[in-house]
Amino acid sequence: MIRPGVTAAGDRVRLPVGEQLLAPLVDALAIAYTNDPEIVGRLLAGHAARVLRLDHAECSLDMPDHVRSMCAAEVDGTREALLAELPDEVQRDPLLTPGDTVALATHLNRLAGFISTTAQKRNART
Structure with a gap:
């Protein structure tokens, strides 16, 4: 379950979804690369080239919209090819039971209330 917290600034x-979502993804990618470095390396290089092309297309003021759309579709395709090399469990969105969902929402509401109250107290002092 996702365990939210307040930042140091309050x-x-x-x-903290990085440790739950990104760490297993990076681990699985490293294992996939170790198992077949040639194929995964080519997929990564191809994806990187398309990401850079999309970045250029999005930043260019004179780039036609249809070119941007084609670049975005190419990036989606290479990303899907990379994800296909990874285990299913690292590709899925986190699923919460109804109880976990209520607990997360309650926790988020409490933290938001704490932040709001703290901000009001700070503003009252200044």
């Missing part, structure tokens, strides 16, 4: 809620 003005925002932090959702």
